[in-house]
Amino acid sequence: MSDFDDREKSFEAKFAHDAEMQFRAEARRNKLLGLWAAGVMGHDGEAAAEYAREVIKSDFQEAGDEDVFRKLKADLDGRASEDEIRTKMREMTAQAKAQLSDEV
Template sequence: MSGLTDREKAFENKYAHDQDKKFRIIARRNKLLGLWASALLGKTDADAYAKEVIAADFEEAGDEDVIRKVAGDLSAAGLPQGADDVRAKLAELLPVAAEQIENS
């Protein structure tokens, strides 16, 4: 029985590690998105805006809360980038964020 318990614990630990890594990758991707958007918006404190974008991800499951925030801010500033542009940027930044997390 000890062998089965050890295997179960190993699977649980791997799952927890994978979930933590996924969370960190998404948070990094959102930070990169915030830095990109802050440059477009001409923000003087890019890190503060990036933190706002990261925090927006906790409103609901999925990416729509982040997309809504960034696209809304870009639209309010009169910039041409819309929700589809933000989605494309999220897709572009995901492998960048994953690589950064892997190498950190």
């Protein structure tokens, strides 16, 4: 193989790895958000875990974070403000990425 082919394969592998890590971080963030929101709503145990799975599934409706935000906003109506939800989303994104980097 030529150096160009090696470099191309290397870039493709990095792109695939980065995309997988982004997906895993978003899924982890959504689980953490779901568990947080479940706690705010007074759920614990299996009910909290089930709600977290619902939040993870809500992220498959459209690209981006707005589908998750809308679900949390609707479900937490009156219990958390939009700013609180968005702040928690940022916090949980950082936490999820830290957890994943610790696992590697």
